[in-house]
Amino acid sequence: MNTEGKVKKIVADTKVCKECLTCMYTCSIVHYGESNLSKSRIVVLPGEYPYIGSASSVKIDFTNDCVLCQSCVRACPYGALSVIGGEM
Amino acid sequence: MEDKICGYAGAALFVDLTDEKINKIPLDEELINKFFGARGINMAYITKFLPAGVHPFSPENVIVVGVGPLVGTPFPSAGKICITTKNAMPADYDERKCFVGSAKSGTRRFGPMLKMAGYDHLIIKGRSAKPVYLKIIDDDVEIVDARDLWGKGIYETEDELRRRHGGDIGTMAIGPAGENLVRFAYATIDTSSTAGRSGIGAVMGSKNLKAIVAKGTKGTKIYNAKDFLKLVQRVRDRVAKHPGTAALRKYGFMGYWETWQLTLDRGSWAVHDYGHFFDRPNYDRMLFRFKADAACPLGCHGQLRVPEGSFKGSTTYTLNTSSNPRIGNTLQINKLEETLAIGSKLDANGLDCTTFINMCNVVASLHEKGIIGKEELGFEFSREVNSYLKLLDLIVKREKIGEVLANGFFEVGKRFNVDVVKDLHIELVKGVDPIYDARFTSLDPLRCTYITSPRPHHGGAHTIFVKPSDVAHSPTPIDAIRNHFRGMGFTDDELDKMLVSSPIYAGFSLPKLTIASEHACVIYDSLGVCSILACLGMIDVITLSEAYQLVTGIDKDAKDLMNCAERVFNLEKAVNVREGFKREDDWLEEWLHPKRTPEPWGCQAAMTDYYRTRILTRDDIHHLLDEYYELRGWSVEKGIPTREKLIALGLEEIAEQLEKTKIL
Numbered sequence: 001m002n003t004e005g006k007v008k009k010i011v012a013d014t015k016v017c018k019e020c021l022t023c024m025y026t027c028s029i030v031h032y033g034e035s036n037l038s039k040s041r042i043v044v045l046p047g048e049y050p051y052i053g054s055a056s057s058v059k060i061d062f063t064n065d066c067v068l069c070q071s072c073v074r075a076c077p078y079g080a081l082s083v084i085g086g087e088m
Numbered sequence: 089m090e091d092k093i094c095g096y097a098g099a100a101l102f103v104d105l106t107d108e109k110i111n112k113i114p115l116d117e118e119l120i121n122k123f124f125g126a127r128g129i130n131m132a133y134i135t136k137f138l139p140a141g142v143h144p145f146s147p148e149n150v151i152v153v154g155v156g157p158l159v160g161t162p163f164p165s166a167g168k169i170c171i172t173t174k175n176a177m178p179a180d181y182d183e184r185k186c187f188v189g190s191a192k193s194g195t196r197r198f199g200p201m202l203k204m205a206g207y208d209h210l211i212i213k214g215r216s217a218k219p220v221y222l223k224i225i226d227d228d229v230e231i232v233d234a235r236d237l238w239g240k241g242i243y244e245t246e247d248e249l250r251r252r253h254g255g256d257i258g259t260m261a262i263g264p265a266g267e268n269l270v271r272f273a274y275a276t277i278d279t280s281s282t283a284g285r286s287g288i289g290a291v292m293g294s295k296n297l298k299a300i301v302a303k304g305t306k307g308t309k310i311y312n313a314k315d316f317l318k319l320v321q322r323v324r325d326r327v328a329k330h331p332g333t334a335a336l337r338k339y340g341f342m343g344y345w346e347t348w349q350l351t352l353d354r355g356s357w358a359v360h361d362y363g364h365f366f367d368r369p370n371y372d373r374m375l376f377r378f379k380a381d382a383a384c385p386l387g388c389h390g391q392l393r394v395p396e397g398s399f400k401g402s403t404t405y406t407l408n409t410s411s412n413p414r415i416g417n418t419l420q421i422n423k424l425e426e427t428l429a430i431g432s433k434l435d436a437n438g439l440d441c442t443t444f445i446n447m448c449n450v451v452a453s454l455h456e457k458g459i460i461g462k463e464e465l466g467f468e469f470s471r472e473v474n475s476y477l478k479l480l481d482l483i484v485k486r487e488k489i490g491e492v493l494a495n496g497f498f499e500v501g502k503r504f505n506v507d508v509v510k511d512l513h514i515e516l517v518k519g520v521d522p523i524y525d526a527r528f529t530s531l532d533p534l535r536c537t538y539i540t541s542p543r544p545h546h547g548g549a550h551t552i553f554v555k556p557s558d559v560a561h562s563p564t565p566i567d568a569i570r571n572h573f574r575g576m577g578f579t580d581d582e583l584d585k586m587l588v589s590s591p592i593y594a595g596f597s598l599p600k601l602t603i604a605s606e607h608a609c610v611i612y613d614s615l616g617v618c619s620i621l622a623c624l625g626m627i628d629v630i631t632l633s634e635a636y637q638l639v640t641g642i643d644k645d646a647k648d649l650m651n652c653a654e655r656v657f658n659l660e661k662a663v664n665v666r667e668g669f670k671r672e673d674d675w676l677e678e679w680l681h682p683k684r685t686p687e688p689w690g691c692q693a694a695m696t697d698y699y700r701t702r703i704l705t706r707d708d709i710h711h712l713l714d715e716y717y718e719l720r721g722w723s724v725e726k727g728i729p730t731r732e733k734l735i736a737l738g739l740e741e742i743a744e745q746l747e748k749t750k751i752l
Binding site: 018019020021022025026028029030032033034035036037038039045046047057075077078 | 160161162164167196197200201204250255256304305306307308309310313317324327328337377378379380381382383384385387
């Protein structure tokens with residue numbers, strides 16, 4: 001179901017995210033036809049140093065190219081991504 | 089990019105640390121067709137670049153890192169890489185032999201990023217004159233001075249490298265144990281995975297190579313992206329519906345505690361019900377986060393931290409949650425936080441957990457026999473956590489008795505005039521101490537690979553037999569075993585012939601299922617997926633062959649991949665034959681001796697067949713090995729591949745080498 005236009009924002013729960021990067025691979029394949037972390041429009045990075053001992057060490061951002069297609073939301077195995085203002 | 093085969097970066101990076109020479113080598117199409125991925129192609133490079141008989145710490149030893157064709161894609165769990173080298177643990181008293189094999193490790197970014205930098209394989213030889221790290225950022229490859237990092241712990245090192253090169257780099261690093269050439273030092277990858285168990289960290293240390301960082305911007309092209317994403321979703325749905333998934337995500341391996349607990353029994357502790365010390369409620373206070381390997385839908389890397397008490401702040405990233413009860417059971421520790429204190433220090437220094445705890449028991453035995461005391465140790469040893477932590481320090485720094493322990497079990501035997509197998513009852517095969525004890529689990533196809541495999545560690549050899557047979561728990565029914573092996577591409581006719589009892593082993597042919605398991609694991613390792621998903625039935629060889637075809641466009645079904653895997657396994661064996669390994673090395677003497685466990689538990693544990701119908705004798709094992717070699721088309725007398733077999737598999741180069749040295 002194409003819900004583009006209805007979705008206003010994708011939000012990420014960094015406590016649920018396990019940093020598997022599935023969202024990034026999927027985004028790059030859907031939009032660029034190749035698996036390429038550097039082209040993903042969702043960016044998952046370690047958030048804090050030291051990496052060890054930090055409970056919330058992931059930060060998740062979206063580039064300006066994101067068109068809210070929700071491929072990343074559907075791909076996330078852990079349900080860390082959700083949408084505001086629209087339906088999946 | 090257009091002329092590359094999809095799924096592959098199409099090149100290997102060759103680095104000579106002695107001459108500081110860096111070359112990019114195109115990935116030969118023939119290598120892809122014959123050896124298809126990380127573990128397979130790694131071994132082809134090893135055959136070519138590793139001279140026979142060199143010392144593992146010689147500059148001539150080679151480390152090959154391999155990234156399989158599914159890595160760098162969203163295929164569930166495709167984040168595994170293989171690191172192949174001549175390992176550092178000696179297989180005999182004379183230190184003439186060390187096995188050559190591939191450690192498989194999870195990665196979050198290192199594997200995918202190495203590929204996205206443009207390299208399926210990284211080949212490292214030589215020795216740098218000073219400590220260095222290798223920086224690989226696309227075509228910007230540089231050997232960088234690492235004198236300021238030398239001596240630092242692994243996490244400190246990796247964090248510093250992230251500060252310098254960005255949080256999105258992949259990292260592989262060693263700690264002080266590797267720097268000091270402790271024979272069982274490992275390398276850590278992306279902070280939460282390890283390339284163990286037999287001294288890859290020490291081999292890196294011998295090359296003065298502190299770390300490798302990788303980052304890339306080149307994409308992996310997928311042959312049929314649309315259908316591939318559909319397949320990925322199908323597997324993801326299978327994982328989501330699996331009854332074990334929720335528990336694995338919440339507790340890591342401890343989600344399967346009832347199963348894993350059976351595999352930890354070694355009968356060394358009088359507390360048989362040690363399980364409750366380590367059962368899940370204990371973890372609720374200490375688990376603070378989980379991390380997944382690349383594209384993994386389970387994310388079983390539990391990260392634990394002690395919240396209070398003497399060991400407050402001790403944190404472990406690499407020990408999967410079931411390693412803590414393994415430490416507890418082996419060292420007779422009944423507090424989770426104390427096992428974490430040990431794990432935390434092992435992590436920072438880069439020291440293999442299993443060999444360290446077995447080494448602690450060696451020290452305890454020598455101490456109990458009065459062979460060593462305060463003079464050798466520098467402190468009053470007792471069976472408690474602080475003594476173990478002091479031993480860990482001595483080993484890493486190679487001080488006092490640590491100098492002996494750091495060189496492995498045989499060095500201990502020589503120095504203290506004891507036979508490590510006969511007197512100390514260490515389970516050793518090819519110099520390696522296995523993590524399972526077949527006297528407590530039965531000799532199933534998984535445990536049998538410890539005897540037959542050139543690298544005697546399961547390293548991805550997980551099959552349905554991870555759940556062992558146990559008198560208190562029903563073993564896996566034969567129909568489930570049939571179904572598991574059907575997933576490897578065997579027909580019902582073939583399965584009928586595999587699942588037959590013999591007078592010495594009930595239920596199935598142990599040699600046939602061992603061979604099939606060995607080949608399936610070559611496929612998991614070569615493509616770069618996790619065998620945990622395979623042993624739980626979430627993925628199988630048939631699914632992987634579909635994924636392989638959709639990613640690469642290469643027409644190889646499950647049978648074709650199993651045939652390639654046979655070639656890879658034979659090459660691994662032949663390379664180890666070149667190193668001097670023989671039939672007599674496929675032997676684990678200690679398992680033949682029933683183990684009397686302490687009172688009040690007190691029982692006699694003996695190695696049996698899977699369904700526990702009979703105790704296996706020495707003659708039985710010889711007979712099963714004869715059958716194994718015969719089925720493989722090898723010389724039964726020598727236990728090694730014949731010239732004809734190697735030629736039939738297209739392994740002419742190694743066949744000629746072995747023939748010239750009159751081994752065949």
